[in-house]
Amino acid sequence: MSSAMYERMRANPKFQELVARRGRFAWTLAFIVLAMFYGFVMVVAFNPVSLGKPVSEGSMLTVGVAVELFMFIFFWVLTAVYVKRANTEFDALTQEIVKEAWKENQ
Amino acid sequence: MRRLTQLTAALGLFALAAMAYAGPPVEGAMEKQATNWHAIIMFCIFVFMTMGITYWAASRTKSTADFYTAGGGITGFQNGLAIAGDYMSAATLLGLTAMVYTQGYDGYIYMLAFFAGWPIILFLMAERLRNLGKFTFSDITAYRLDQGKVRTMAAISSLTVVCFYLIAQMVGAGQLIKLLR
Numbered sequence: 001m002s003s004a005m006y007e008r009m010r011a012n013p014k015f016q017e018l019v020a021r022r023g024r025f026a027w028t029l030a031f032i033v034l035a036m037f038y039g040f041v042m043v044v045a046f047n048p049v050s051l052g053k054p055v056s057e058g059s060m061l062t063v064g065v066a067v068e069l070f071m072f073i074f075f076w077v078l079t080a081v082y083v084k085r086a087n088t089e090f091d092a093l094t095q096e097i098v099k100e101a102w103k104e105n106q
Numbered sequence: 107m108r109r110l111t112q113l114t115a116a117l118g119l120f121a122l123a124a125m126a127y128a129g130p131p132v133e134g135a136m137e138k139q140a141t142n143w144h145a146i147i148m149f150c151i152f153v154f155m156t157m158g159i160t161y162w163a164a165s166r167t168k169s170t171a172d173f174y175t176a177g178g179g180i181t182g183f184q185n186g187l188a189i190a191g192d193y194m195s196a197a198t199l200l201g202l203t204a205m206v207y208t209q210g211y212d213g214y215i216y217m218l219a220f221f222a223g224w225p226i227i228l229f230l231m232a233e234r235l236r237n238l239g240k241f242t243f244s245d246i247t248a249y250r251l252d253q254g255k256v257r258t259m260a261a262i263s264s265l266t267v268v269c270f271y272l273i274a275q276m277v278g279a280g281q282l283i284k285l286l287r
Binding site for chain 1: 211214215218219221222224225228229230233
C-alpha cells in the first residue's frame with residue numbers, strides 16, 4: 001500500500017472513530033482489571049483480617065477466596081467480551097475503511 | 107563493536123565470580139529412595155517425545171510467520187491450548203502448588219498476579235502487534251525507533267531476565283530429578 005493511501009485512510013472519519021472507540025474500550029477494560037487487582041492487593045496489605053472472615057455464618061468459604069475466585073472468572077469474561085467486540089465490530093469497521101481506501105484509489 | 111565485546115566479556119567474568127558466593131545445594135528433609143525405574147523411563151520417554159515433536163515441527167517451519175504463528179493456520183482453540191501450555195511451566199506446576207501447600211492463601215494471592223497480567227497484555231498490546239504484522243515486542247519498538255539500539259537493549263534485558271529465570275527453573279528441575287532417582 002502506498003503512503004498516499006495511508007494518508008486517505010487517516011483522513012477518513014471512520015478511521016478516527018475506530019481509533020477513538022477501540023482505544024477507549026481497551027483502556028476502560030485495562031483500567032477495570034488494574035483497579036480490581038491493585039485494590040485487592042491493597043486490601044491484602046492493609047486489612048487482611050477482612051478477607052479471613054467467612055462469607056456467611058458457619059460457612060467454610062472465606063471472603064478472600066470468594067473474591068479471588070470471582071476475579072478469575074470476571075477477568076476471563078472481560079477477555080471474552082473484548083475478543084467478541086474486536087472480532088465483530090472493530091474488524092468490520094477496519095474492513096470498511098480498507099475497502100473505501102481501495103475504491104478511491106481507482 | 108569492540109567496545110561491546112569487551113563489555114560483554116567483562117560482564118561474563120563478573121558473573122563467573124559470583125559463583126564463588128553461590129550457596130550450598132538446596133537441602134530439605136528428603137530421604138534417598140530406591141531407584142525408581144518407572145519414573146526414570148517415563149521421564150526419558152517424555153523427553154524423547156518432546157524432542158521428536160520439536161524436530162518434526164522444525165522441519166515444517168520455513169518462515170518467520172511459520173515460526174511464531176504456524177503460518178496463521180491454527181484455530182483459536184488450538185492457539186488457546188498453546189497459550190495454556192505456555193502457562194503450565196515449572197513455576198505453575200512446582201512453584202505455585204508448593205506455595206499454596208506451604209503458605210496457604212498467600213500462594214493463592216500470588217496466583218492472581220499471573221492471571222491479571224494476561225488481559226492487560228491482550229487489551230493494550232495485542233491489537234498493535236496485529237496491526238503492524240509483527241510478532242515480538244522488540245519488533246514493534248524497532249519499527250519506530252533506532253533499530254540497532256532497540257534490539258541491543260531488548261537482547262540485553264531479555265538475557266538478564268532469562269538468566270535469573272533459568273536459575274529458578276534449574277533448581278526446580280534439580281529437585282524433581284532428586285525425587286525421581
